[in-house]
Amino acid sequence: MSAAAGYEEISILKEIAELLNEGTDIRDILSGVLKKLLHVTGLQTGWIFLMDENGMYQLAADKALPPALAQDGKRRMCQGKCWCVNKYNNGQLNKATNIMECKRIEDAIEENAGETCGLTHHATVPLRAGAERFGILNVGSPYKTHFEKNELALLEAVAYQIGTALKRIKLTQREQETALVAERNRLARDLHDSVNQLLFSLSLTARAGEEMAKTDDVKQTFGYIQDLAQEALGEMRALIWQLRPHGLENGIVSALRSYAEMLGLSIETKVTGAASIPGSVEEALWRIGQEALANCKKHAQATAVQLFFQMSSDKVLLVIKDGGCGFHYDENLEIPSLGLKSMKTRTEALNGTFHLKSKTDSGTEIKIEIPL
CATH class of the missing domain: 1.10.287 (Helix Hairpins)
Structure with missing residues (x-):
């Protein structure tokens, strides 16, 4: 590598490092870094998939997708499988790699789904920091079918920077959550004392x-x-x-049962399945369950409630039902109360679905489903 090329590479890495250190919003950071990377390398198209522990992916950033991939709200990029995702999930993607062809592009061409602008191939790079993996960086250009070793090396260096930044952001979020719990505990003690x-x-x-x-x-x-x-x-x-919440350490159902009893409600519970719940999901279910049980006591004039909790490998389901006075509810209209809106907002913040059923003199049922 020439001195000029080496200086240019260092300059690129420096600019991207500065971008990665400026913010804490993951999607904004990834979008900015992708834009900068394409600009300095002369590549035209790119996208980033973030992957979870179960191999599920989400499109976190993209730039200059051809119409065939961008149409219908980027549907082709947000669903289905492809070779780079399969390689990542199978543990075969450990470094920057030439992917011979893009399956999403191939499928679009086969279905005559729109203009592909000459894009057929892309390079794929795993985003990681040490042993932790976070997703995939894909970049390409029209009619470019091969990436040289120095190009792949640069992409790998950038991907490692991105992975390190993602780890930093997640650690920061975890510290903030821990600090928030500590502050809640302190406030609870002060109120009690x-x-x-x-x-x-x-x-x-x-x-x-x-x-x-x-x-x-x-x-x-x-x-x-x-x-x-x-x-x-x-x-x-x-x-x-x-x-x-006393008892949350014994599980969300135990905590909600204790809370219902504290409110003076008789509660019948049924639990199926077993799996570990992420802290953010458990926290959301706890707050949603609290609000639902409080509504049963204050508004539904109920004395007994039913709680159904189901877990599987990919989702958690919580249903709380009472036989109280109920109310007229039209699902086509806006949710009538602030508490119910809060439950819906908490659910959808975790990509979950919120269902409400109620009828005058026939009770109310709240159903929460959150993917894991």
């Missing part, structure tokens, strides 16, 4: 005042204060539970 104790003292004082009062008006006033203090105590206990 201060506000909760004050409300308990207020309740006892109101009871004593009621017993000591000599007129009915004063007795009623103290009784009213005591009732308010007891109601506030119940609300405070529920808030502390939401901040720091």
Whole structure:
């Protein structure tokens, strides 16, 4: 390699490293890096797949896809299998590689799906940091059927930078989640040790005042204060539970059962399947379940609920059903309450589906399905 070529390569890696260190939003970073890589190498087309532990992929970034791949909301890039994904999942993709032909392009040509702009081949590079793997970088150009060793070496260096940045971002997110849990625990302790104790003292004082009062008006006033203090105590206990759920270490179903009992609900549970739940999914299910059970108590006027929890290798299903008063719900209209909207938002943030069924005097059923 000439000195000029070596300097150019170092310059490219420096520019990309600066981009990778600037942000924390994965999709924005990958899009910026891909754009920069194509510009400095003279290549025209590229895309990045992020892969999970189960071999499922998602299109995280792309630039200048030919119409055959870009049409229908990039459907061909978001579903189906191809040779580079298969090689990655089979453990055969460990370094930058010339992929002889692109199966997605071949399928598009065979189906006469649109213009491919001369793109037939691409190079494929795994994104990794040490032993951890995160996905695939694919780049190509019209009528380019082969990548030289120095081109593959540069792509591999860039891919390693991307993998290292992805690892850094994930570690940062994990640290933030840990810090958030610690802060919730601290707040829960503070509420228990201060506000909760004050409300308990207020309740006892109101009871004593009621017993000591000599007129009915004063007795009623103290009784009213005591009732308010007891109601506030119940609300405070529920808030502390939401901040720091006792029993979540024993599983989401155990925690929701305990929460229902704390609310005074009789709960029937059924669990099928067994698998490990990612922390983000468990947290979302816990918050969704809390909101659903609280609705059963406050709005549905129910005394009993049913909880069904099912796990498989690729998804988790949570169903909470009550026999309460229910309400008229049209699935074609906007969800009527903030709590229900929150449940839907939490579900969809994890690419899950939220289903609500309710009918006046026939109870309500909430069904949450989240992919793993």
